[in-house]
Amino acid sequence: MSHIAVFGAGSWGTAFASILADGGNDVRVWGRRPELVEQLNRGVNDDYLPGVQLPDGISASTDPAEVTEGAEIVILSVPSQSLRTNLTEWAPLLGDKIVVSLMKGIELGTTKRMSEVIHEVAGVPAERIGVVSGPNLAREIVQRQPAATVVACPDVSAADRVAAACSTSYFRPYTSQDVVGAELGGAVKNVIALAVGMAAGLGFGDNTKATLITRGLAETTRLAMALGADPRTMAGLAGVGDLIATCMSPLSRNHSFGVKLGEGLSVAQVTEVTKQTAEGVKSCASILDLARAHGVDVPITEMVNRVVHEDFAPADMVEVLLARARKHETE
Ligand SMILES: NC(=O)C1=CN([C@@H]2O[C@H](COP(=O)(O)OP(=O)(O)OC[C@H]3O[C@@H](n4cnc5c(N)ncnc54)[C@H](O)[C@@H]3O)[C@@H](O)[C@H]2O)C=CC1
Ligand SMILES: O=C(CO)COP(=O)(O)O
Numbered sequence: 001m002s003h004i005a006v007f008g009a010g011s012w013g014t015a016f017a018s019i020l021a022d023g024g025n026d027v028r029v030w031g032r033r034p035e036l037v038e039q040l041n042r043g044v045n046d047d048y049l050p051g052v053q054l055p056d057g058i059s060a061s062t063d064p065a066e067v068t069e070g071a072e073i074v075i076l077s078v079p080s081q082s083l084r085t086n087l088t089e090w091a092p093l094l095g096d097k098i099v100v101s102l103m104k105g106i107e108l109g110t111t112k113r114m115s116e117v118i119h120e121v122a123g124v125p126a127e128r129i130g131v132v133s134g135p136n137l138a139r140e141i142v143q144r145q146p147a148a149t150v151v152a153c154p155d156v157s158a159a160d161r162v163a164a165a166c167s168t169s170y171f172r173p174y175t176s177q178d179v180v181g182a183e184l185g186g187a188v189k190n191v192i193a194l195a196v197g198m199a200a201g202l203g204f205g206d207n208t209k210a211t212l213i214t215r216g217l218a219e220t221t222r223l224a225m226a227l228g229a230d231p232r233t234m235a236g237l238a239g240v241g242d243l244i245a246t247c248m249s250p251l252s253r254n255h256s257f258g259v260k261l262g263e264g265l266s267v268a269q270v271t272e273v274t275k276q277t278a279e280g281v282k283s284c285a286s287i288l289d290l291a292r293a294h295g296v297d298v299p300i301t302e303m304v305n306r307v308v309h310e311d312f313a314p315a316d317m318v319e320v321l322l323a324r325a326r327k328h329e330t331e
Contacts, residue, residue: 001025002165005067005097007090008077009036009060011048011276012102015138016075021057022144022168029060030067037062048276052142068093073100073162075132076118079277080105080187083117091122098158100130100151104186105279106286111293113183127155130162131179133186134237135245137252141171148172150238152182174237181233184224188287189243190280191301192216193254194261196247198307198314201262208318212300213247219298223287226294253278261307262314281308299324 002025006017009031020027031037039045040060043053061067068074074094078086080103099122101114112120115129134149141147151166151173153159163173176182192212199208220243221234233239246252257278260270271281284305291298303321306312 002073003028003071004073004075004165005030005071006075006077007064007067007086008075008102009040009045009048010077011045011138012136013075013077014040014045014049014054015136015141016077016102016132016166017058018055018142019166019168019171020075021055022171023165025057025165027058028067028071029058030064031060031062034062036060049138049142054142064090064093068097071097073098073165075100075102076114077102079103080114080279081108081282083107083114084121087118087121094122094124096128098128098130098153098162099124100132100162101183102132103279104133104183104190105283106187106290108282108286111286111290113180113187115179115183126179127153128158129153129179130159131182131186132162132166132173133182133242135241137245137249139251144168144170146170146172148174148237148241150174150176150182150233150236152176152179152233152238154179176233176236176238178230178233180227181224181229181231182238184227184229185220185234185238185242187279187283188216188220188223188298188301189246190254190278191284191287191304192220192243193246193252194258194278194280194284194304194308195300195317197252197255197258197260198262198304198317199258200255201259201264202314202318203262204318209247213243216247216300217243219291219296219300223291223294223296223298226296227290254280257281267308280304284308 037060130153151163159175303317
């Protein structure tokens with residue numbers, strides 16, 4: 001049994017803590033708000049996962065030092081744009097632990113991946129920074145529905161340790177050394193899910209959705225390869241696997257956000273009613289910056305960014321995408 005710390009008591013932090021507890025670990029969760037921490041200590045998380053009874057083996061605290069004391073692995077699951085600020089406080093607690101990011105976003109302004117932010121702010125060597133990414137909608141996971149994921153880390157033995165800790169009868173982790181691919185797949189699929197949601201909100205059917213998913217995979221792969229990722233990761237769970245789950249599921253916050261935009265609500269109106277993190281809304285801008293810096297064409301991301309940040313209409317997005325010059329499919 002390992003002692004594992006989880007920072008972030010939202011839907012995925014809590015669901016991942018449940019996997020770890022089911023895997024036989026002693027899990028301590030850090031939450032910001034005392035009321036939520038109190039809920040977790042009663043075995044529930046009514047704010048983010050209402051109606052779910054959490055497994056035994058999870059305790060929670062608002063004290064980062066208490067949560068990390070004796071932990072071998074530290075899992076980070078806060079919104080991507082808050083990680084840098086959070087880590088400034090947590091960095092001294094990380095010591096020689098394996099640090100794992102569950103986050104699926106790219107930092108605004110710096111265009112850094114979450115593993116890069118962890119390395120930069122907390123000084124953790126790349127060999128001890130892992131990423132977990134795959135088709136893992138939190139609500140299905142806490143119902144113990146079967147799913148698989150990717151645990152990526154440059155150090156295979158560290159990836160193995162994390163994979164062993166989160167291996168259960170319903171959750172199957174595969175290991176990988178492709179951190180860049182896993183992080184890019186996880187971040188860009190949120191943007192594509194916004195586009196697919198918009199298409200659904202506009203009343204388009206499965207041909208349109210499949211087209212956006214497939215061309216979304218093409219632009220994700222182009223960008224990931226430009227950053228040094230293995231293209232095979234894009235054909236795996238952290239690539240097309242997560243892309244399909246997020247683009248097709250009404251449980252996805254990014255997909256649902258896009259649907260409301262497609263139905264005619266403004267970004268401000270959708271933001272107002274969206275209580276949880278939809279990473280693609282912010283990361284579409286940083287992913288576009290990243291792609292431009294590497295000279296990579298990402299037309300869907302570009303259109304999503306225009307809708308979300310430049311007041312462009314979703315219907316016009318479709319028109320512009322279809323009016324582009326014809327090209328070879330594999331270019
Ligand atoms: N929910 C899901 O199904 C999955 C989510 N993810 C990723 O996990 C990450 C976390 O997302 P969720 O747990 O789903 O989000 P969430 O919105 O359910 O929860 C976010 C948590 O972070 C806390 N938080 C908000 N602002 C904060 C700040 N400034 N400092 C510290 N804590 C703050 C919130 O209070 C909440 O506890 C995201 O990057 C998301 O893309 C990855 C796989 C599945
Ligand atoms: O990453 C996810 C599933 O793998 C969750 O997607 P959303 O953040 O869009 O809900």
